[in-house]
Amino acid sequence: MFANLSDRLAGTFKGLRGKGRLSEADVDATVLDIRTALLEADVAVPVVRAFTAVVKERALAAAASGALNPAQQIVKIVHEELVTILGGEARPIRLAKQPPTVIVLAGLQGAGKTTLAGKLALQLKGQGHAPLLVAADLQRPNAVDQLRVMAERAGVAIFAPEPGNGVGDPVRVTRDARAFAVQKQHDVVIVDTAGRLAIDAELMQQLREVKAAAEPDETLFVVDAMIGQDAVRTAEEFMQAVGFDGIVLTKLDGDARGGAALSVKGVTGKPILFASVGEKLTDFEVFHPDRMASRILDMGDMLTLIEQAERAFDAEQTERMAKKVAKGEDFTLDEFLEQMQAVKKMGSLGKILGMLPGMGDMKAQLDQVDDKDLDRVAAIIQSMTPGERKDPKILNGSRRLRIAKGAGTTVTEVNGLIDRFAQAQKMMKQMGRGGGMPGMPGMGGMPGMGGGSKKSKGKSQGQGKSKKGRSGNPAKRADQEAGLPEAASASASAASGPGSMLGIGGPGPAEDLTTLELPDELKRLLG
Amino acid sequence: MDSSLVYAGIAVAVILVLVIAAVAVRRRGGSGRPVESGPAPAGVVAAADLTELLEPTESPSPTAPQMGLLEVEVPDPAAGRLHRLRARLARSNNAIGHGLFALLSRDSIDAATWDEIEETLLLADLGVGPTNEIIERLRTTLKVEGGSRSPDDVREALRAALLSLVDPNLDRELITLAAGRPAVLMIVGVNGTGKTTTTGKLARLLVAEGRSVVLGAADTFRAAAADQLQTWGDRVGATVVRGPESGDPAAVAFDAVSAGVRSGADTVVIDTAGRLHTKAGLMDELDKVKRVIEKQSAVDEVLLVLDATTGQNGLVQARVFAESVNVTGIVLTKLDGTARGGIVIAVQRELGVPVKLVGLGEGPDDLAPFDPVEFVDALVAN
Numbered sequence: 001m002f003a004n005l006s007d008r009l010a011g012t013f014k015g016l017r018g019k020g021r022l023s024e025a026d027v028d029a030t031v032l033d034i035r036t037a038l039l040e041a042d043v044a045v046p047v048v049r050a051f052t053a054v055v056k057e058r059a060l061a062a063a064a065s066g067a068l069n070p071a072q073q074i075v076k077i078v079h080e081e082l083v084t085i086l087g088g089e090a091r092p093i094r095l096a097k098q099p100p101t102v103i104v105l106a107g108l109q110g111a112g113k114t115t116l117a118g119k120l121a122l123q124l125k126g127q128g129h130a131p132l133l134v135a136a137d138l139q140r141p142n143a144v145d146q147l148r149v150m151a152e153r154a155g156v157a158i159f160a161p162e163p164g165n166g167v168g169d170p171v172r173v174t175r176d177a178r179a180f181a182v183q184k185q186h187d188v189v190i191v192d193t194a195g196r197l198a199i200d201a202e203l204m205q206q207l208r209e210v211k212a213a214a215e216p217d218e219t220l221f222v223v224d225a226m227i228g229q230d231a232v233r234t235a236e237e238f239m240q241a242v243g244f245d246g247i248v249l250t251k252l253d254g255d256a257r258g259g260a261a262l263s264v265k266g267v268t269g270k271p272i273l274f275a276s277v278g279e280k281l282t283d284f285e286v287f288h289p290d291r292m293a294s295r296i297l298d299m300g301d302m303l304t305l306i307e308q309a310e311r312a313f314d315a316e317q318t319e320r321m322a323k324k325v326a327k328g329e330d331f332t333l334d335e336f337l338e339q340m341q342a343v344k345k346m347g348s349l350g351k352i353l354g355m356l357p358g359m360g361d362m363k364a365q366l367d368q369v370d371d372k373d374l375d376r377v378a379a380i381i382q383s384m385t386p387g388e389r390k391d392p393k394i395l396n397g398s399r400r401l402r403i404a405k406g407a408g409t410t411v412t413e414v415n416g417l418i419d420r421f422a423q424a425q426k427m428m429k430q431m432g433r434g435g436g437m438p439g440m441p442g443m444g445g446m447p448g449m450g451g452g453s454k455k456s457k458g459k460s461q462g463q464g465k466s467k468k469g470r471s472g473n474p475a476k477r478a479d480q481e482a483g484l485p486e487a488a489s490a491s492a493s494a495a496s497g498p499g500s501m502l503g504i505g506g507p508g509p510a511e512d513l514t515t516l517e518l519p520d521e522l523k524r525l526l527g
Numbered sequence: 528m529d530s531s532l533v534y535a536g537i538a539v540a541v542i543l544v545l546v547i548a549a550v551a552v553r554r555r556g557g558s559g560r561p562v563e564s565g566p567a568p569a570g571v572v573a574a575a576d577l578t579e580l581l582e583p584t585e586s587p588s589p590t591a592p593q594m595g596l597l598e599v600e601v602p603d604p605a606a607g608r609l610h611r612l613r614a615r616l617a618r619s620n621n622a623i624g625h626g627l628f629a630l631l632s633r634d635s636i637d638a639a640t641w642d643e644i645e646e647t648l649l650l651a652d653l654g655v656g657p658t659n660e661i662i663e664r665l666r667t668t669l670k671v672e673g674g675s676r677s678p679d680d681v682r683e684a685l686r687a688a689l690l691s692l693v694d695p696n697l698d699r700e701l702i703t704l705a706a707g708r709p710a711v712l713m714i715v716g717v718n719g720t721g722k723t724t725t726t727g728k729l730a731r732l733l734v735a736e737g738r739s740v741v742l743g744a745a746d747t748f749r750a751a752a753a754d755q756l757q758t759w760g761d762r763v764g765a766t767v768v769r770g771p772e773s774g775d776p777a778a779v780a781f782d783a784v785s786a787g788v789r790s791g792a793d794t795v796v797i798d799t800a801g802r803l804h805t806k807a808g809l810m811d812e813l814d815k816v817k818r819v820i821e822k823q824s825a826v827d828e829v830l831l832v833l834d835a836t837t838g839q840n841g842l843v844q845a846r847v848f849a850e851s852v853n854v855t856g857i858v859l860t861k862l863d864g865t866a867r868g869g870i871v872i873a874v875q876r877e878l879g880v881p882v883k884l885v886g887l888g889e890g891p892d893d894l895a896p897f898d899p900v901e902f903v904d905a906l907v908a909n
Contacts, residue, residue, distance in 0.1 A: 036655050039649060039654075039655050040654070040655055040839055041839070042652075042838030042839050042840070044650075045646050045649050045650050108836065108861070108864070109719070109721065109861060110718070110719025110720055110721055110834060110861070111719060112718065112719055139889070140724075140755070141727075141754075141755045141758035141759060142751045142752075142754040142755040142757075142758055143751075143755075145750070145751035145754050145755075146749065146750040146751035146752075146755075147750075148750075148751070149750030149751055150750055153750075165758055197861070197863065197864040197865075198864070198865070199864060199865055200889075224719060224834075224836070226717070226834075226837050226838060226840045226841070226844075227836045227837065227838060228652035228836060228837055228838025228839065228841075228866070228869075228870060229649065229650045229651070229652045229838065229866075229867075230652070230835075230836045230864065230865055230866035230867075231836075231838075233865050234836070234864070234865070251717070251718060251719070251803065253803055253805065253806075254717065254803040254804070254805050254840065255804075255805045255840065255843060256838070256839075256840035256843075257839070257840070259838070260838070279718075279748070344807065345807060345808065346807075
């Protein structure tokens with residue numbers, strides 16, 4: 001994997017420490033790093049060029065001001081600029097004064113228009129509208145059926161007079177749909193059109209006619225987050241040929257960095273209204289510029305991590321766990337297993353760890369993490385009796401031998417797991433007692449990792465300390481056990497700092513949050 | 528859900544993860560066990576294996592499509608296809624890459640020219656790494672040749688640089704016949720790249736060559752995906768095996784293969800549901816589909832469908848799919864647009880999986896074998 005931008009910039013600046021001031025050449029080197037980062041995120045070349053020019057100007061100013069940590073400064077500048085471009089006036093769907101409101105979805109094949117139509121309909125229905133889906137994709141085999149199923153799942157009406165598969169005239173369908181909607185009192189009409197390439201003159205002409213017939217209040221350009229350099233050209237050509245009012249980004253639940261968002265927004269100036277983040281009809285949300293910015297820059301992204309965790313962890317289970325930790329009770333191997341399974345659902349370990357900011361130094365180690373280890377650990381635990389899982393202390397030699405045989409491994413491995421588990425248990429207890437955070441005392445440990453390095457991102461001082469604690473980790477095995485609690489205690493001592501980011505409910509964090517420049521979502525979550 | 532609880536969950540999770548990671552790292556470093564560097568890269572399937580399975584291709588079975596509906600279409604034969612598509616490819620990507628050649632043939636190549644070259648390559652979604660590599664190689668070549676640089680030399684240098692990345696020598700044969708059983712092909716990929724369409728077109732291609740084909744609609748997730756495949760199957764008279772919606776895709780795939788075996792079909796093509804490679808559960812499901820098929824027949828080809836518009840994420844996709852189901856070939860679709868599909872270069876370079884087919888348009892017969900030379904020419908078109 002490529003290192004993310006902040007790690008790379010940190011590398012560039014390493015040699016410049018003693019200089020005190022940055023020369024223009026230094027800034028050029030940085031700008032080159034930024035350029036590579038953006039290109040790797042699929043931001044279109046012309047957009048990158050324009051963007052880096054702006055950043056360079058501001059970076060030069062920052063360098064001249066003699067900021068303490070130029071690397072962080074520049075990352076911040078880049079982030080800000082990205083948010084500025086991506087943001088703009090995000091707005092909800094414009095509703096017509098005189099219903100029905102007509103929404104036309106357009107885009108390339110496979111961008112996700114039909115699925116999006118269903119999602120949009122469901123959301124509008126939830127807002128008290130009576131949406132009507134219109135099957136104007138008569139091209140792709142059985143697209144009409146697909147939309148019909150979507151309508152069924154979303155519980156909305158559909159207008160599909162033509163069978164599709166190349167039969168029927170989408171323009172007429174669209175025109176009739178309007179009349180149908182008025183008659184049946186549907187106040188929102190969503191027209192699903194066939195996917196088309198911008199260079200296909202015939203189909204573009206057809207789309208223009210569909211649009212004319214629909215008299216839409218919103219034409220949404222649906223674009224796949226995984227699209228590469230072609231995003232700009234496609235967007236431009238759709239803009240020119242048909243015109244659109246807003247953009248919807250789909251398949252954001254993948255791991256594409258989504259530079260296309262920047263390209264399309266930058267070129268057309270149209271706002272990105274929604275993001276589609278999954279296969280379920282409810283996986284649909286308002287677009288968040290700041291998250292997108294972090295994503296494009298591939299900055300370790302706590303928010304994404306949190307989101308994924310939210311999906312993977314079951315609420316009840318988490319609550320039970322949190323209570324236990326708070327009370328300082330021991331957690332059992334069963335719970336350990338449960339949590340592990342949930343972690344597994346979030347994707348590969350290396351990726352999860354990589355999402356924690358500041359883990360750049362450990363990249364090499366991270367790459368070595370084998371997800372099969374999770375399975376091995378699971379096998380060991382599953383080879384234990386319920387009694388043993390509840391109280392590992394009863395594990396004597398013969399029990400261990402049995403477990404090892406059952407799990408197809410050696411007694412050494414079993415011993416290793418039990419030792420490690422005992423340490424983790426102790427750690428949890430410590431956190432339960434210490435940390436000094438009312439309400440959620442269990443949170444002490446976490447900030448050490450997430451929060452501590454968050455700090456290193458924003459301010460320079462924290463960096464040395466927290467990084468040292470962790471990078472020592474893999475190098476010396478003996479340090480390993482010590483490393484984790486150290487990180488935890490480091491954070492506990494820095495509790496009033498960013499560490500308290502997780503100390504929800506405590507009275508302290510409030511003022512810290514404001515100084516921290518946390519993304520808005522996080523603030524909202526915390527508040 | 529109370530947000531604080533989420534944090535609690537993550538705290539716990541992360542600690543656990545770190546603990547486990549520590550175990551892993553420690554064990555690796557300490558016990559001197561050989562470091563397993565993840566699953567072996569899904570490299571090229573040994574050529575020997577392929578030829579073993581490859582019957583001499585031209586043995587069109589006389590039991591061609593006979594389950595035919597009335598209006599079974601007769602697809603164009605594959606032979607004339609390439610030529611027709613060549614014309615189209617040239618048109619859609621504009622003339623053969625004179626742009627770059629013009630740049631390179633200037634008397635002196637200054638920094639600005641290099642920038643332009645770089646940009647052209649980047650715009651083709653080649654990615655930063657391969658682009659830099661090509662530029663370096665060109666610089667070296669041109670430096671060595673010094674003053675005696677004729678436009679032809681330059682042309683050759685660029686073509687050579689690009690071609691060596693695409694590697695025309697890779698075996699791009701698609702295994703569609705196996706001895707004593709139907710050949711089994713699996714079509715995989717992320718959502719919306721054109722898997723079902725590719726499956727349909729591939730069926731037409733095979734029928735055109737006189738094969739009997741069974742299609743397995745193992746996309747039981749997307750609404751009406753099975754219907755879509757059915758439509759394709761009916762058009763050319765291929766049997767389509769389908770299961771209940773949101774049923775077990777592995778079961779459908781298994782049934783499709785057994786139907787193929789029973790009816791003595793030549794080829795079974797399994798269409799799978801689109802899945803983002805980040806969904807571990809769905810990737811496991813795909814793995815299962817393959818395992819279940821393998822209970823009765825080897826899987827001869829696993830084709831990853833990549834959209835030509837895909838950017839750098841294509842590499843990640845290919846890597847994850849290769850790990851999970853050992854991809855043997857790539858189908859590059861939607862190459863009829865303005866997208867160049869340069870990402871396949873990076874994919875091929877990293878995983879050694881050759882591009883075997885390209886989709887070049889909306890027409891049912893617009894699927895063709897991949898031609899490295901033409902692809903390179905199209906890449907550098909301006």
